[in-house]
Structure formats: C-alpha cells, structure tokens
Amino acid sequence: MWPLLVCALGALALPTLALADEAAETIDWTTMGMGLFGGLALFLFGMEQMANALKAVAGERMKDILAKLTVNRFMGALTGAFVTAVINSSSVTTVLVVGFISAGLMTLSQSVGVIMGANIGSTVTAQLIAFQVTEAALLMIGVGFTLQFFAKGERARHYGGMLMGLGMVFFGMGVMSEAMAPLRSYQPFLDFMTRLENPLLGILVAAVFTGLIQSSAATTGIAIVMASQGFITLPTGIALAFGANIGTCVTALLAAIGKSREALRAALVHVIFNVAGVAIWVGFIGELSVLVQEISPHHSELTGAERLAAEVPRQLANAHTLFNVANTLIFIGFAGQFARLVEWLVPERPLGEAAVAVRAKYLDDELLTTPSLALDRVRLEILHMGEYVQRMLEHSMPAILSGDKQRLREVELMDNDVDTLHAQILTYLGKISRLSLTERQTGELMGLMEAVNDLENIGDVVETNLVMLGHERIDAGVSISPPTRQVLNGFHQSVTRAVTAAIQAVAQNNELAARSVTTMKQEISRIADSAAIHQAQRLVAQEPKRIPAYTIEVDIIEKLKRIYYFAKRMAKTVEQPLDEAA
Structure with missing residues (x-):
C-alpha cells in the first residue's frame, strides 16, 4: 500500500512544486515531509489497531446480529450501520452479506438495506476524528499500552488496544497538522487548495486517492486535518x-474479482448506491453546507482561518453523516429495484455452462482481520465441501451394487472436487493460524482442521475403497441379490445419516447434532452385526460365486463402518471443547 500512497501524495504535490518560488526557501521541506508521512503512518496504523481490537471484542457477535436483525430493509439498514460502526469496516460487512446470500440466509433485496446502512456506520470514524482531542492523545496511548500489556483479562487487553489505536489516530493527526502549519503562508499551495473548490476536481482527487489507499476513512481524516489548519472550506471538504x-x-x-455472482451483485449495489448518491448531491453542496453550518457548533468569537479551523472539522463530519443518512432514506424504498437491476446486470450463468473448476464459496481474505468471522466462514465452507461428499455417498451404493464401470468412474471423479475444496480450506486455515488468536480460537481452528481432514478421508474411502469393490464385482461377474442389496442399502442410509449430522454439527457448531452422531454407535454396530449374520447365511447357501460375493459384501460393510468412524471423529471435534469447558 505504501508505494501507492507515495505516488498519490506525489501526484497531489506536483502542481504545488511546479508553482514553487522563493517563498519555498522559508519552508524546511524535509522536515515537513517526515512530519506528513510519519503522522499519516501513525494515523493509519492507529486506525488499523483500533479496528482490529474492535473486531476482536465484538466480531463473534456481529455475524449473529446480521443474521437475526435483517428481517426487512429498514432493520437491515440499521443493522448494517451498527455492525459497520463496531467493526469499523464497510467492506467486511459487505463480505459477510455475500456469505449470507450464498448460504440462503438473506435475500439480495435484504442485503441492499444492509449495504446502504454500512455507509452510515462508516461515518462514525469521521465523527471520532472530528473531536480532535490531540491534547489527550498521549494519555490515551499510555493508558491503552498499560491495559494491553499488563491487564490479565483478554477483553481488557483488547480495550487497551482500542484506546491505544484511537490515541495514535489523534496523535498522528496532531503530527500532520503541525507539519502542514508552514503551508499557511505558502501561496502556491493555497492556490492549489483554491482549485479544489471546483467540486468535480475535489471529487476526482479524493476518489483517486481513496481508490489507491483503499480507505475512505483515511481520506476523510486527512480532509479534517486540512480543515483544522484552515486550508479548505466546508464545500471543498464535502466534495472530498x-x-x-x-x-x-x-x-x-x-x-x-473471481468471486461468486452474489459477491459481484453486492459490490455493484455498493457502487451504484454510492455513485448515484454523489450524483444527486453534487449540485447541492452549497445547500448542504448551509444546513450543516446551522446544526453544528459555532465559534463566532473567532475570525478568518482560525474560525475555519475551529468549525469546519465538525461541520465536515456532520455533512458526511447527513449525506449518507439522507441517501439511505432516499434509496431504501427502492431496495427491490436495486436488487432487480443488479440481477439484470449480472445474470445467473446458463444452466449448460460448466464451471472450470470447483472453488470455495465462503472463504474470503477480507475477513482474516477478524479471526472469529474467518473461522465461521470455514464452517460454512465445510458445509459446502460436505455437499460434494454427500453426493458421492448418495451415488456410490447404486454404482457399487449394480452399476457399470462408467458410473463407478463418475463417482471416482467426484472426489476431485472434494480434494480441491479440502486444499483451499486448509490453505485458509493456515492463513488464520498466522493471526493473533485467543486460546479458544486456537482450539477451534485445530478442531476444524481435524474435521475437514476427516471429511476428506470419507471421500477417499468412497473413491478408493468402495469404487474398487464395485470394479471387483464387475470383474468377478458377481450379481448382488435383492435381499442383500436391501441390507446393504439400509446400512448405507444409516451411515449417510451420520455423515450428514456430523457435517451439520461442524458447520453450525451444533452440540446436539454432534451427540446424535456419537450415540449412533450402538445402532451402527447392531446393523453391522445383522448384516454380517445375513452374509454368513448366504455363505452356506447354494449360490453361484457365493465366495467372491461374500468377500465383496463383507468388505462393503467394513468400509461403511470406517466412514462412520470418520463421521464420529468429526462430531467429536464439536463435543470436545464443550466437554472440556464443563
């Protein structure tokens, strides 16, 4: 990000440098550059520190809040605003929304309200920055440091991280503000700032800068710093x-990019909403300025640049909030139309269009900043992987007992998708493992790693062992009798039910589903014994090729028992932490 940041700042500085004159000799450009870059580094790092601490404290509850409170578009907007304000990232909120749409927990129309509300939540940072309590910045850093490094409780340490991050934001602002102070008397820079009063130029510069550093809060924060020095007027700040x-x-x-249709649609909702909102208001910047001046604190005892410095930062933050609230109120009634528009722009793939390769639906690197949410996404992806394993199980028994080699080959090829998802999940878990995890999150990660390996082992048993037995049946010319098929199919259905419950247990962290799998042990043993007795009776019967048939049928029972073993191991990854907690 930093090379792009340097390029962006350089692009903004070029017009100023081109107009440089003898007044430049009174400015120590090296000292100013160090102050600006150092202050900006502190500002951005403080924002990241504060956001990470917020996510660590509240992240685990945000998913549930989003899932439960989006019953209609208005509640969705309020929920999106609240969640974004807490986790300080509208992009993370959008990623969560995409996951819910993909999982069928939220409609696209409901997601429109959440995305609109996320824009309101993102203005909370600007409101905090506008307080400009730079005098207390070092105190906040000191208190935050003390909590973060000496507090025994994990939650207290996270609160320390939040306070320390907020202090660094204000301290960085102070450093930048002091570094820019000499520019108050540097006419070329003031002339350049005057040109930014053209709203289209101001919008363009801020859009490019934000696109490069991918942080609207940082751009707004820099605008507030410039306003605190009296460099820009309120209309210019609003344009930025x-x-x-x-x-x-x-x-x-x-x-x-490279994500599902749902992700692209959610991104388009975000783009259309933001661009349309700016297009509506760009002609009313003057009126918006007057309105926020009326509702914001006044400092009539000051004049000139000093008054601008005292009033404009809060006015700018209020304008930012008012603009996003007004846009949400204007467009919230058209959530259905937004959904239909993006569905038209991004239609579903034709049914005949084959995917190049299976890929993860829910794993998103954007959520790696919040380990609790990233681990929840792994659970959803295990559910996705489980769908492929269940499909293998469903098709395996008919192919093994009565299918031809082509049907067996089709079952065998299904495991390729299982292996692909298994590798992608393990890679994502590896990324999570490199984060700063709590003890509970570390245990959860290890359990998910075991579960996904067990699920992959189930696919391997079907692909390697059961399919091989189907080939043996065909090569030996064995025909499985209808009574035996009925016995084996009954056993297969019980094992499949256990696998389904195990997948559900891991995906939902569902203790009841996990216990239903482990308590099936006696049922599975009883059915296996009954099937074994049936095979023994067949062995003494006068049937052609009864020895090869008996061997194949007994092996099928053993492989099904092994599949249940892996399902039970999956379920125990959910039960184990609960037992230890008790």
Missing part, C-alpha cells in the same frame, strides 16, 4: 468526502 465515497467502491469491486 463525496469523492471518498466513490473511491471506496474500488475496495468492493476488488473484493468481488
């Missing part, structure tokens, strides 16, 4: 905030 709203769409579009 508008540009930041458009520039942040780049993040959503980048996140949608």
